[in-house]
Amino acid sequence: MPVYLVGLQRSGTNMLVRGLDAAPEVEVRNENDSTLFHRFQLRPDPVLTAVLRRSRHAYVLVKPLCESHRVDELLALPGLSPGRALWVWRDVDDRxxxxxxxxxxxxxxxxxxxxxxxxxxxxxxxxxxxxxxxxxxxxxxxxxxxxxxxxxxxxxxxxxVYRLGLDRRSDVLLCHYDTVVAEPAAQLRRLCAFLDFPYHPRLHAHIAPRQSHGxxxxxxxxxxxxxxxxxxxxxxxxxxxxxxxxxxxxxxxxx
Incomplete structure (x- = not known):
């Protein structure tokens, strides 16, 4: 399953990447992955499709923040298993x-x-x-x-989120950074349920519950x-x- 982690830079996406990277079921392809990205931007779609098809993991987490405006198109790429997208947003002042x-x-x-x-x-x-x-x-x-x-x-x-109609899609989940850091266990359970993914406390072991600046x-x-x-x-x-x-x-x- 392709999982696209999108939103805006400096919104706490690496926090989720770190947790999911600890799961053996997940292959992480972050923005510094030169096979899939060039200067933090996705290479052409055939490259992405090839990477996804040859993965032996149950999930491939891709973080194309610069292509967040294309998440609906990425979810519709032909020949792939139905994917999911996580749109992360953060308090405007902190971000x-x-x-x-x-x-x-x-x-x-x-x-x-x-x-x-x-x-x-x-x-x-x-x-x-x-x-x-x-x-x-x-x-x-x-x-x-x-x-x-x-x-x-x-x-x-x-x-x-609204101009692309992502708020009305069942394959897109909105994730509020400030809520995740305040309630990491509850929010990671919610994320796992969305992905049909086995929950484990290690997914949020690196997040100390705290109130955000927002x-x-x-x-x-x-x-x-x-x-x-x-x-x-x-x-x-x-x-x-x-x-x-x-x-x-x-x-x-x-x-």
């Missing part, structure tokens, strides 16, 4: 803080290229509809600071993000939270 600390103003530069039309074929500009491009332009990325740019990029990429108790950690960007992100946070909770309820009902 923006981590992104800027690691990559500086990379997200902001990408938004500026989207706005002025110079993004070309780069992954950041793929499958953006006209409304999204206009939204980026309306927020004038030339005047934004790096943290506000990272937050707007968070909005653009995580909005794909809780109400630490709202003073909120970044001074542009007011209009903040409003968009707060709206999407509520929507993602509702969709994630709905999926958890459905899983509990099935159980």
């Amino acid at each position: 923006a803080r981590s992104e800027v600390a690691k990559f500086g103003d990379a997200n902001l530069r990408a938004l500026r290229a989207i706005a002025d039309g110079s993004i070309g074929g780069r992954w950041q500009g793929q499958r953006l509809d006209a409304d999204t491009v206009e939204l980026v332009r309306a927020h004038d990325p030339q005047r934004l600071d790096p943290h506000s740019g990272a937050a707007l990029f968070w909005y653009v990429r995580n909005s794909l 809780t109400e108790a630490v709202t003073d950690r909120r970044l001074p993000i542009d007011r209009r960007v903040r409003a968009r992100c707060d709206e999407l946070t509520d929507r993602l939270g509702g969709s994630t909770a709905d999926i958890e309820t459905e899983a509990a009902d099935r159980g």
Whole structure:
């Protein structure tokens, strides 16, 4: 079974990779795997298909973050076992803080290229509809600071969940990083049920349960993000939270 781990960079995906890599049933193909990736981007689909077909593991975990906008297409590749996708999302402030600390103003530069039309074929500009491009332009990325740019990029990429209809698919699971670190055992059981995968405590042995920075108790950690960007992100946070909770309820009902 192909399992695509997608979402946005600096959202805690490696935390899940580390746990699943400890399972003998899983073959992990992370972004530094030169057979499948080149500069963190997937090689052509025939390469991916060949890697998946020759695996002797029950599951192959692939982390194509730069191709998150293609997850519906990846799930539809012909000649493969039906796959699953895990879309991981994280509190916008914590993710923006981590992104800027690691990559500086990379997200902001990408938004500026989207706005002025110079993004070309780069992954950041793929499958953006006209409304999204206009939204980026309306927020004038030339005047934004790096943290506000990272937050707007968070909005653009995580909005794909709804623009691609992923929230309505039974083969896609939304995973909230902040909930996973607060309730690792419960959330890994939920993930295992989704994958029809045997649960074992080793899958979350490396995660010490803790409250994330996104809780109400630490709202003073909120970044001074542009007011209009903040409003968009707060709206999407509520929507993602509702969709994630709905999926958890459905899983509990099935159980």
